[in-house]
Ligand code: ADP
């Protein structure tokens with residue numbers, strides 16, 4: 001892949017699903033790994049107090065300025081919160097458990113939904129893509145992510161009850177679009193943890209495609225134990241096991257998002 005000479009302004013994509021354990025963080029990290037291989041510069045924003053993205057990128061998120069410090073105005077310069085990672089082309093704004101206090105802290109702020117958008121604006125020119133790893137809720141932090149974003153990518157676990165939650169998420173996206181961010185788009189639903197050997201997973205995938213049509217991306221992420229291994233190693237699957245099928249699948253996801261225009 002040919003490296004690009006100049007970058008930005010970045011397209012901002014929020015990875016959202018209010019259900020936990022559906023592959024948001026894994027998809028954020030793995031997609032970043034693939035995009036970096038294709039010469040894109042990526043800023044990852046850990047927007048979950050669990051800090052799984054920070055850990056999964058090998059970043060110690062204690063005793064460093066985090067997105068929380070920027071959100072509450074304690075850190076005035078967003079650049080002070082940006083950490084390099086072991087992968088060239090990927091930077092990270094980390095989070096830790098402090099972020100769990102943000103919703104309470106921000107509730108009385110003016111324009112509280114626009115804070116993340118305002119923080120990211122000055123650095124958009126430095127990157128091709130900003131990926132925001134949301135927490136599993138539809139609260140104020142996720143609304144901030146959706147307000148800061150151009151697009152939403154919805155990781156969806158191939159499991160029956162997963163379908164119910166998507167309708168609620170789409171409602172929230174539509175409200176944010178109406179009231180806060182008219183340009184917001186759904187970039188796609190990406191099926192995760194797909195096990196082709198089970199009839200159940202195949203049926204769920206069929207129902208998702210029936211219900212959401214073209215919004216469902218062609219790329220389907222299979223279930224494999226390589227992902228937990230990569231997160232323990234603190235690096236994207238594309239770096240941890242470059243020839244593993246799942247690394248190739250995330251490269252395919254990157255190419256599909258580029259060909260759909262979600263990423264330049
Ligand atoms: P979320 O961010 O939505 O809570 P994660 O990405 O943290 O979800 O994934 C939850 C758990 O499932 C993690 O332990 C992760 O390593 C694992 N995992 C993620 N994607 C897959 C997959 N395709 N196959 C198997 N395990 C996966």
Ligand code: MG
Pocket residue numbers: 024025026048052053133134
């Ligand atoms: Mg997560």
